[in-house]
Amino acid sequence: MYEGAIQDLIDELGRLPGVGPKSAQRIAFHVLSADPADVNRLAGALRKVKELVRFCTTCYNVAESDQCRICRDPRRTDEVLCVVEEPKDVVAIERTGEFRGRYHVLGGAINPLEGIGPDNLRIRELMTRLSGGTVRELILATDPNTEGEATATYLALMVKPMGISVTRLASGLPVGGDLEYADEITLGRAFEGRRAV
Ligand SMILES: [Zn+2]
Numbered sequence: 001m002y003e004g005a006i007q008d009l010i011d012e013l014g015r016l017p018g019v020g021p022k023s024a025q026r027i028a029f030h031v032l033s034a035d036p037a038d039v040n041r042l043a044g045a046l047r048k049v050k051e052l053v054r055f056c057t058t059c060y061n062v063a064e065s066d067q068c069r070i071c072r073d074p075r076r077t078d079e080v081l082c083v084v085e086e087p088k089d090v091v092a093i094e095r096t097g098e099f100r101g102r103y104h105v106l107g108g109a110i111n112p113l114e115g116i117g118p119d120n121l122r123i124r125e126l127m128t129r130l131s132g133g134t135v136r137e138l139i140l141a142t143d144p145n146t147e148g149e150a151t152a153t154y155l156a157l158m159v160k161p162m163g164i165s166v167t168r169l170a171s172g173l174p175v176g177g178d179l180e181y182a183d184e185i186t187l188g189r190a191f192e193g194r195r196a197v
Contacts, residue, residue, distance in 0.1 A: 006032060058129075060105040060122050062087045070094075070103060077101050082139040083126065083155060084179070085109050085148065092180045093141060096188035101139075104129065109147035110154060118154060126155075130162060137165045139194055143179050144169075156197045167194040 001007065006028055013024035031039055055061070056068035063069070070076065070090070080101030084090055090103050106121040130138070138159050142148035156166045170193030179187070 055105075059103045060087075060107060060125070061090050061103060075100075078134045079136045080139065081129070081135045081137070082141050084141050085143055085151070086180075089141065089143075089179045092182065092187060093191070096184050096191060098188045098191040099139075101137075106142070106151065109142055109151040111147045111150075121151070123155070123158070127158065130159060130164060135164055137167060139191075140166065140168045140197065141179065141191075145178075148179075152197070166197050168197045169194050 002010065009028045009031065010021075010024045013019055013027050014021055016024075019027070031042075052064050053062050054064070056063040056071055057066050058071045059068060061068040061070060063071075065072075077100055080099075081104055082093065082099060082101055083104045083106060084093065085106055085108055087105055090105065093099050093103075104122070104126050106123065106126070108116055108121055110116060110118060110121070129135070138155070140152040140155055142151045152168055156168075159166050169187075169190040182190070
């Protein structure tokens with residue numbers, strides 16, 4: 001336990017996901033000994049992310065204008081829509097270079113234990129997009145864990161009666177895992193080998 005500002009910083013860092021008490025302490029002392037210009041850049045980046053970054057009004061990916069870079073790209077097809085849980089999953093799929101369609105970011109997955117139901121996700125917004133009639137294939141790329149599977153099953157039931165082909169990423173992804181942790185090759189293959197549900 002330290003006094004004043006250094007302890008405040010350790011406490012704040014310790015509240016971040018994946019940062020334990022020891023890491024919080026190590027980062028805090030690193031900041032203390034770092035060049036002031038580096039620390040100012042970090043502080044500026046933290047402030048700017050809250051000021052500038054918002055969610056794309058079309059797909060709910062992170063964006064710095066009304067629409068994200070992917071929604072604004074005229075070279076991508078509107079006929080294939082890939083549903084993911086979080087913006088970080090968009091990044092994981094983009095890294096594979098396998099996908100040239102658009103995305104829809106749900107903002108999580110169905111999780112009854114944490115009180116997250118379909119109404120808490122951007123499912124209504126997805127249905128509105130699909131009702132436009134342009135989308136021919138919906139790829140369900142939710143995480144390969146219980147919540148992700150439940151969400152995929154729910155969406156498949158909702159969307160299939162609309163006459164849209166619904167696919168799920170192929171197995172090969174580590175079960176119980178998180179999409180973002182899959183390496184590019186595994187995720188790329190899962191994408192190519194997606195199957196109808
Ligand atoms: Zn977008």
